[in-house]
Amino acid sequence: xxxxxxxxxxxxxxxxxxxxxxxxxxxxxxxxxxxxxxxxxxxxxxxxxxxxxxxxxxxxxxxxxxxx
Numbered sequence: 001x002x003x004x005x006x007x008x009x010x011x012x013x014x015x016x017x018x019x020x021x022x023x024x025x026x027x028x029x030x031x032x033x034x035x036x037x038x039x040x041x042x043x044x045x046x047x048x049x050x051x052x053x054x055x056x057x058x059x060x061x062x063x064x065x066x067x068x
Contacts, residue, residue, distance in 0.1 A: 018043075 022042060029038050042050075 022040075026040060029040070
């Protein structure tokens with residue numbers, strides 16, 4: 001493995017570990033407190049996906065409201 005591939009592999013392993021840690025933290029918080037609020041630190045790169053998910057959920061809720 002050349003130096004560049006080794007650096008990239010190191011980055012990927014570090015990113016994987018960060019993701020695992022974040023996921024475990026979120027799962028733990030959900031299990032301990034199903035209601036209420038919590039503060040989490042997440043990578044800003046996740047925000048566009050989170051916004052997309054929230055917008056989709058908002059559309060679903062609005063459609064359910066319209067059906068009533």
